Structure formats: C-alpha cells, structure tokens
Amino acid sequence: MLIAGAGPVGLTMALELARYGVPVRIIDKVPEPTHTSRAVAVWPRTLELLDRSGAAADIIAIGNKVTVANILSGGRSVASLSLDQIPSPYPFALMVPQYETEAVLRRHLTAHGVTPDLGVELLGFEQDEDGLSARLREPDGTESIKRFAFLVACDGAHSVVRHRLGLEFHGDTLGLDWTQGDFHLSGYPFPSSQMAIFWHEDGPLLFFPMAPDRARIITSLGVSTGAEPVALEQKAFQKMVEARGPGGITLTGTEWVSAFRINERQVENYRSGRVFLAGDAAHIHSPAGGQGMNTGMQDAINLAWKLALVSHGVASAPALLESYDLERRPVGAQVIAASGRMTRIGTLPDHTLQHVRDFIAHILMGLPPVQRAITGLMAEVSIGYPNSPLNGPSLGEVKAGARVRPVAGVAPFGSGNTPVFTACGGSGAAKLASHFPRLVVALACPSGEEALLSLVRPDGYLAAAVQDADWEALIPYLDHLGTERREPII
Template structure:
C-alpha cells in the first residue's frame, strides 16, 4: 500500500482523477467509505465543457447513449398543464464547439460509466474503506484506512464531499452563506400519470414548489420539492404524501421510491485548496446550490485540472511548487464564480415558472456551459505577444476545436495524455517526447511572424509566443524538455 496518490471518495471527482492518473501510469489508490457507488440521480446535468472532457477520457459515447437533451418544462396549475418552455436553449454544433448543449444523465449512471472506464485502465475502487486519520511530512502522507490499515502515499487528494474528513482534519474553514433557509427534498421514484417527454413543474403548489423530471435511460423521475414550512419527510409515506398534496396525482401514483435525501442549499468555499501534500477537490473544496447544474461539472473539472499536473510532477519531474500552486490559483477563482452563478440562479427561482421567477436569469446558457472558463493571468498562462486584443485567443483560454487540413478535428489530435504544439509556421519546430506538434492556421494566419500555441494536456493554452526560444523554458516547467 504505497501508491503515489491516495484519493478519498469515489464520486465524480475521485473517479475522474483516478482515470486521469491511471491513463498516465501513475499508481493511485481510490477509497470509498460506502459499500458501493452513490445510488442517486442528484447531479444530472453535464455541461458542454464537461462533455469535451469526457470525450478526451474516452467515455463520451457511453454518456451520450445514457442521456438526452433537457426536456421542456411543463408548468401545472390546479391540475391543468400550461405552455411548455425550454430551460436550456437549443444550440447547433459548430467547428469550434462540437458539444454545445447540456446533456442530462443521472449522476449514478455517470459514475458507473467512469468506474467502468477506470477498470478498463487498470484501476479500481476499494469500497468500505474509510480514511480515519492522517499525518504528512516533506516526503509524503501516512493515512489510516479502515479495512486496509496504514497507507503511505506521496500525495493525498480529498474528494470526500462537503463534510470532508480530510478538510476538517487540516482545519481549513469553509467560508460562505446559506443560499436559502428553506429545506429541500430530492428523491428518485417511479410513478404513473405523467408523460416522460416533459419536466413537470408545480410552481404554485401548497407548501412549496415541486418538480418531477424524467431520468433518461430509466423508468425513474427525479423529484425536487422545496418546503415553505416544516422539514422534509424522506420516508416512502412522506414522499407519497408530498406528491399527493402538491400535484393532481394521488399517493398511489408513486409506485416505488429508490433513493431520497434532504438538504438546505448553501454556498461555501474552502479558504485554500492545498496544505502541503494534501489537496482538496470537488465538494470538499466548494459547495453550492444545484441550480444551474454546476456542481458535478466543476468537480470533474477540478480533477481534470489536477490530474495531469500530479502526473507531470510524479512521472516527468515537473516544477513541483509551480504545478501544485497553479491548481489553487486556477480553480479557486472558478469555484468562486460558480458559487455566484448558482446562487443567482437559485434566488431567481430554482424552479423556473414559479411566482417571482425571472425566467431569463433562471435559464441556463452561456453563463453555465463553462466553455468560457479559463486561466488568463494564471501561473501557467504565458503570452509573449504584445499587444494582444482582449477578444483574441490568449494563453489561459480553452483551445477551441477546429478542422485540420486533412479533414480531422483538432480535438482528435488533442485527445490523450500529451501536450500539443500548434504553429502557423510552414514547418513545426522539433518537439520533445510528450508533445505532439502540428501545423494549423485556424488560430491565426500563416503570415508575418509565425505563432506557437502550446496546448496543455487539459486543453487550455499554456504558452503563446512568436519566439521558438520561449518553448523550452515553458516545457521544463511541465517536465517535458529534452
């Protein structure tokens, strides 16, 4: 039990990180205190940027097959249906954005797909294994795991949720606020009496709004209910009672309850994402309202950002402090923005269509698709051009997809564990192992001074320069220089 990386928590964050490390040949141990994967549909919306990540991880086909576009929302009043409306705008794929729409997949199915991919890559999860304590020094982390014993690792990543044992052991405070003092209920159930083509919302129901969303690839509906008074009853009888009280359906319409949980929406951010050799990711680092479908996506992107950096440090000898420090420098501001966005959408009305809802603020789109997430000004974003227009593609930006001269996609060339050097020069410069070089004009014309674009393994522009001599020092940071 001497993995390079110990990961606690086999949710979307831990599974994504474990996949990233496994495909790079980094020994990792992923432990989960529960006896099996999380069974609920909770985080069901996958944003366009996350779909791009899943394409790189090799699971997009399975994600597509397991899901669907968001259904239109159908508001009900006094047992009568209203006019359906779209919560997410319809979008057409473009050369730069191949996956423009949010895709709905129940969280449990997303986790199953990631788990299957992890096992394909040679990894696995140790279930029923809980971290009970740990210490760290300059060389690594020593942890006690129930069912395993003592584990020593070079790094520990906490992906163990909003009540993270690791974060509390480190003494890192969560700073934030209660988004809504009213409790909410979420449950997966089966019922009769509603079609599966709409997301049924009951915005003016007595006791608080309620929604029933059909989960793709299943016979389930996800129930969401907000409580004006009292506490949610998560028992089968309690769930049947709230459906009967707030909809035109009777309690017998609910034929099965498969999972249920109650919560109070809160927005909180860890004061820091790293202490020494221990790092926080996903809900261990940030929690917020589910409005806007940001939580699972932000967590997956934490893991995607961190995974290649740990691998380059451990396998290639990259700059340890710069790579590790860049994780917090890049992801903490993103998480802070996500808290603001999700809180704003929640307060606009978590169920679009309820009284007082500003539908334009509640609607999803450019602010929630996470395609504009970037790291301009970050420690790994170096742009040597002067001047650069604000609207120009810059270091720190997501590298857009494009069509290459041979008809293939740039994303096809990016897929994998390597960095990619794109140049407008007639002949690409020689690149070391771990870097793929190609000529491509879509990011700029092949006139004047040729431009070099070094795309990081996570698909963001790291270095942009017109001087090939700038390439070697940057690659040295990543441990990729000859």
C-alpha cells in the same frame, strides 16, 4: 498517489491519473457502490473532458439528452432556453443517474488496471517533505500505515481530510428545506428532451427527465425549523406536484427520495502541502443548475495532469501545483454565486416581487445574448482561467486561459496516455516540440491557419499563442514550468 473517495470526482481523478501512468490507489469507507442517484445532469464541458479518456461515449449511450430548459410561472411560459445552440460537440444536458455515471468510470478505470478499494477508511495522515504517511483501516479491521506522494480528498461535503487539515468551510446554510426524488410518472407535458422549472408562489418545482416515464423532481418544503427535513413519500409528493405543477402529472412509482438543506460553502484554499481537495470536499452549493458533480469532476481533470507531470519528473515548478487552487477556487465561487442566484430567484417570498421577476425574466431571457450567456454558464463551456499563473503570451481572439473549442473529427486535446501540451501551428510547432519532446506534441492547425502557433494545455485550455515564426518566445514559458528540454536540433 492516494485518492480518498470513490464517487464521480474520485473516480475521475483516478481515471485521469491511471491513463497517464501514475500509480494510484483509490479508497472509500463505504463497503459497496451506492445505488441512489444523487446527481443527474452531465453538462457539455464535462463530456468534452471525459471524451479524452473515452468515457463520454459510454455515458451518452445510457443517458437522456435534454435540449430545452423551460421556465413557467402561473401556467404561462417565462422562458425557453435552447441548449442545442451551445458551442460544443455535445449541445445538450445529459440526464443520467449518478450511479450509472460512476459505473462507466469504474469500468474505464478497471481497464487501466485500477479497482477502487471499498470498505477502506482513512483514519489519519502526516505530511513531510518527501510525501505523506496515511493510516488506513482495511475491511477486516486491520490498520496499516502506507506511504504516498500526494493525497487528493474527494470524500464529500463531510470530508474527513478537510477536518483533519483544520480547514474552515466558510459559508452559510440557506433557510429553506427541500425534498427530491426519482419517480416514474405519466402526463409530463413536455417531451423527455425538455426539462421544466415551475415557479410557484409557494416554492419552485423542478423536473429533470431521465426517460419518457422517469424524472428527477425537486421542490422546496418551506422555511427550515430546528428539526432535520423529512423527505416526502410518493403520496405527499403527488400532492405537491398537483399544487405547483401544470396538472395532469401522475407519479406511478418511486426509485428513491431524500430531503436536504442547501449549503453554500467553500474552503479558503484547495491545497495544503501535499494534500488537495476536490469536489464537495472543497465547495458545496445549491443543486439549481445541477453543476455540483460537474464542477468537482472538472476539479479532478484540472489537477490530474499537473500531478502527472510532477510525478513523471517532466515538470517540477511549484507554480504548476499552486495553480490548481488559483484556477479552480474562483470557479467554485462562481458556481456557488450563480446557483445561489437561481435559487433565490425561484424562491422569492413576496408575490409582488414574483410578478416583477416573471416580467423581467421573460424580457431578458428572450434576448439571444442573454440566452447564450445563461446556457454557456450552465454548460460550463464559458468557464476559463483568465488570471491563471500558467497563462503565457497570447494573440488572436482566444486569450490565454480560455477553453479551446473541440473540433469535430479531431482527437480531443489531452487524449492519449501522456499529459502533453499540444502545439498547433506550422513549422514552429514542430520545432517547439523538438525542444520539449516529453512535454509538447506538434499538430497541424485544424483550421489550416498556420501563421499562429497555439499552445494548448492537456485539459483543453489555451496556454499561450504567438506567431508561428516567433515560436522561440514560448521556450521561456515552458522552462518556467521546471521542464527538462534538450538543445535545439541543428
């Protein structure tokens, strides 16, 4: 298995495959790890999924937990969203520089015997029925052709793989320039457990605190011109903070700054034969909400267990690999739409519309159901696959394709070194596992309710649910995956 790109998405992909025992090589043309903090927020659903490999605890140990998101306009509070009510073992947004997240993932990957090959460039590839041939350039300039079963493109917004495939990156570039940076500061008016968005008539100002004296700050620069946007240095950024912020904040040091334009783009298919696209190679969008990295890492986790089952010969049905695009592309579109709405709401140019926005947002965001909907979307715990071809029959409140909430004190679904479905129930769960010993493990229901048999995917989403006594109804479902099973034990 070849992975192009050793950022957080590629590292997540490699870690998942490596712990499942799939031989993997991960490459990146950059000669050494980057030390800039592009993404900063790790959301609850991502932490839940990283808990399966053991990486979540290490990332949490170095991050800053944010439990409140404040929105202010004209010095007045518009809304205060409580993240600690998110239904997750991790009810917070974890603020941690991307390079530190990557360092944790590399460390866990190394523990599985895999080290990213940096300075290695993918020059091209050709597919056939049995695999693909990749032409690689090593750091010393030598070129070689290597064979792989599959290629996963995690090589970013300017993906070489996507260009080689000739896939269109459909979408638009928004007409505003932006700048961002990581700064040391004093005078931040909230605890470091609270982020803040200041809506201003000239453009929004966002603070993502990473420590009591450090924050990621993002603000708009105005309408785009033909020239590339130029990042504000600390002195100019200070003036922007004074003009759009609450006052009293002093920037005391700069870690890095950059400027950018927001693109909202997505490929028409996340798969082309034996090549899959994940993360920014497949979708890019506004940084509002900080969900780009999270969405990409969840792409990788969705795909990895499917590739592992196919690689190990446990499953062979084309529908299993085809489900990656069918499940993840709608999620990418949803994130693009949601982050785009947040950006447009925060950058309304008309003053009258700004006042209307503030009034309506204050009313709506004060309603508990609206707060739950917004925080659930931000945390990505509300994301599911209701129209997945992998969904089987389901009973009860949780429908097939929905996230199964992790239970405190119980190992996460999909933890361990094999990509297996978990059958939670009574005697029916054990009988189902005996039919599919390489694919299903039995687990007593954490709730103690054994009348219902729930079949949970390796990535923690419900595959199917039937009455425990009707466990045989799931045999055709698992057979549909092209699995090998043995005959019933008499």
